[in-house]
Amino acid sequence: AQSVTQLGSHVSVSEGALVLLRCNYSSSVPPYLFWYVQYPNQGLQLLLKYTTGATLVKGINGFEAEFKKSETSFHLTKPSAHMSDAAEYFCAVSGPTGSYQLTFGKGTKLSVIP
């Protein structure tokens, strides 16, 4: 069984400040990990993914995430927040084989204050 916990349902940062969105996972198999972004009334857009190899993963729009197996974490960061980053962010996990079904966290809504 797999699960994802996102700490903080709502995070506010000032424009230009560091963005840190936290994600911890539980998985009985080597996980594949994802961050998706959802803008209001839109579908999910893939930001980045970790499968194997390098633990620091770079994604679109300046985001990156680091897979830490010892901490079972996959936190999302961006050095400098932009107003356009305001959205909801979902962390998700899947197994390395089979149907690759995604298990999502409950999401973190990011607000960016001018």
Next chain:
Amino acid sequence: DAMVIQNPRYQVTQFGKPVTLSCSQTLNHNVMYWYQQKSSQAPKLLFHYYDKDFNNEADTPDNFQSRRPNTSFCFLDIRSPGLGDAAMYLCASREDAKNIQYFGAGTRLSVL
């Protein structure tokens, strides 16, 4: 260019009146998914198709059905919508052996 297209974007139906949501993909992916996302919640998988093989999640209500007439199209049928079925419905597709799901923009369903 849109790759996973959902129509309509907004759908209003009446309590108990059957409704169909549609999804098409231009990616020639053999796996397609339907998710339900209620307000401020995570997407919840309803079912998926692997080619023509239908896979229903154990807790998906019988009220929800799906059809996939060909590779490109997939439909979600709600036979008798209740007020609790008001949600965003997301369609996604995936290429076999590649673990990335591509999502459509969703259909927001309202039930009056």
